[in-house]
Each structure stands twice: as structure tokens, then as C-alpha cells.
Amino acid sequence: MLAPDPRFDEIDGMEGHEFEAAVADLLRLRGFDQIVRNRGFDKGADIVAVRNGVRTAVQTKRWGTPVNLKAVRQLVDGVKRYGCARGLLVTNHYLTPPAIECAEEWGIEVWDRRELADWLPGEPPVLDTTVCAECGRPVTPGVTEWCLDHRAWYGGFVYCRRHQYASQRRAG
Numbered sequence: 001m002l003a004p005d006p007r008f009d010e011i012d013g014m015e016g017h018e019f020e021a022a023v024a025d026l027l028r029l030r031g032f033d034q035i036v037r038n039r040g041f042d043k044g045a046d047i048v049a050v051r052n053g054v055r056t057a058v059q060t061k062r063w064g065t066p067v068n069l070k071a072v073r074q075l076v077d078g079v080k081r082y083g084c085a086r087g088l089l090v091t092n093h094y095l096t097p098p099a100i101e102c103a104e105e106w107g108i109e110v111w112d113r114r115e116l117a118d119w120l121p122g123e124p125p126v127l128d129t130t131v132c133a134e135c136g137r138p139v140t141p142g143v144t145e146w147c148l149d150h151r152a153w154y155g156g157f158v159y160c161r162r163h164q165y166a167s168q169r170r171a172g
Contacts, residue, residue: 003156007120019062044078057084061091066152094152132160
């Protein structure tokens with residue numbers, strides 16, 4: 001479950017191919033050109049785009065759960081298959097910790113929910129991060145920091161220690 005954010009209502013309601021088209025438009029706005037969408041079985045890259053002469057394999061994931069390690073590995077394969085110098089994973093969600101580690105290891109750039117939020121119109125919702133989203137009990141600043149640093153597990157919510165385990169099971 002993700003923290004509610006009305007700026008994402010349209011994106012979260014898209015089909016995968018619609019999200020891919022929206023990402024292609026965003027790539028154009030971000031200075032990419034020669035954007036080619038690979039329809040059907042994409043072999044690890046939904047889009048190949050060029051910016052400043054550098055070919056980038058782009059994998060889009062419009063998912064309701066955190067993006068896993070397998071998706072990042074597919075993109076690593078796509079970078080090689082399409083002769084690209086770089087990889088970019090774009091998702092409306094977050095990445096699991098193993099996926100983050102793999103992306104960092106292979107130099108994969110990630111545009112996740114936090115990054116996409118910077119480009120959406122409107123103000124971000126205000127969530128009370130001083131209390132548990134489940135029971136409303138106050139949490140320590142350390143618990144707040146932990147939950148917000150592990151968005152793939154908690155979806156942008158803050159949970160007391162008692163409710164953290166259950167929220168991880170719902171997210172994954």
C-alpha cells in the first residue's frame with residue numbers, strides 16, 4: 001500500500017502501455033531524442049532513447065508493489081542487448097532493497113515515486129509522520145526515519161514497531 005497522493009491518481013490508474021507512453025513523453029521533456037518504444041516482448045527495455053549521443057535502455061514498471069530484483073536484472077540485460085551505455089528504470093512505486101543494491105551496483109539510474117513526484121503538478125499531501133499510520137500512537141524520530149528510508153516496505157507511511165511487520169507483508 002502506498003501513502004495517498006492525489007498527484008498520482010492518473011498514473012496509478014494507467015495500464016502498463018499507457019505508463020510507457022507517458023514515460024516516453026517525459027523523456028522528451030527531459031532532453032532525450034530518438035525515442036523508440038519496443039512493443040511486445042521488449043527483452044529488458046521498453047524504450048531506447050538517446051540524449052547527448054548516449055544510448056539509454058529504459059524499463060518502465062507501473063506496479064502496485066515495489067519493483068523487485070528481477071526487474072532490475074532484466075534491464076541490465078536490456079542495456080547489453082540494445083547496445084546502450086546506460087540504463088534507466090522508471091516506476092510509479094519504489095524498489096525493494098535488493099533491487100536498489102543491484103541498480104547501484106550496475107549503475108542503473110532510477111526514477112521512482114519520489115523522483116516522479118517532483119515533476120507532477122500540485123502540492124504533495126501532508127502526512128503526519130510523528131504517529132503510526134495504523135494505530136495513531138506516537139513514534140520516535142528514529143522510527144520515522146527508518147520507515148521513510150524504507151519506502152518500498154512502508155509505501156511512504158510511518159508505522160510503530162508493532163505494525164511495521166504487518167505493513168511489510170502487505171507491501172510485498
